[in-house]
Amino acid sequence: MIRRALKSVLPAAAAVLALLPVTAGAAAASTVAAHPVAAVAAPHPDRTHHYLTGRVATQRGRLNVRSGPGTRYRIVGHRDARRLISVSCKSHGSRVHGNRLWYRLPDHRGYVSAHYVRTGRYVPWC
Template identity: 40%
Template sequence: MFKNVKTTVAVAAGALALGLLGASPALAGEHRAGAPTVPAHVHDYRATGTVIARTGVNVRSEPNTGSRVLDTYPYGATIALRCKTRGENVDGNSLWYKVEGRTGWVTARYVRNNDPVPWC
């Protein structure tokens, strides 16, 4: 008789624990059909980079040196970086950073990333 009671209590406790654990993601946030499931903290993330070229770095319309120059950041400037992609190879580095908050790209060859930069 006592074995059955112990087993019943153990099974009930396990089911309760699994039920609580299974419910916790649902309590974390509401999911609407069709809405992307991106954690809120991803949108708050801002990567930065520092211009290391003594002559500054050009902001270009595309990730290559043949595209139009839109602006220039001076040496030592801190730039907000949205993401990175592969583009034209500049002195052995084919990464380019999309500048946050504006149109344009800078070559990673002349910008040191201060934070991890996500892929575009």
């Protein structure tokens, strides 16, 4: 009976503890004790998104933001010349001046051609 109870309670307790941040202070611990459901709903630390920034490399005009990775997708917005933008990942799409890479903007807000964006760092694949 006790073994059966431990087998069901220990994995659940380990799952709740795994979701708690390591650097949580006493205030956070008291909040979690008062509201155990909040600890389960908290995002996992490994799932945080770190977006890279790049600069729009076109000197004049605006850079089109498209709904997909290609010039045949509809335009959903613009980014001004020489502005900093955030990118989340890269994917293949239609060619723009020989470059097939497209950067996806965070939160699925669209795609921009990598030909017109300089990141200076590695951008992961989508």
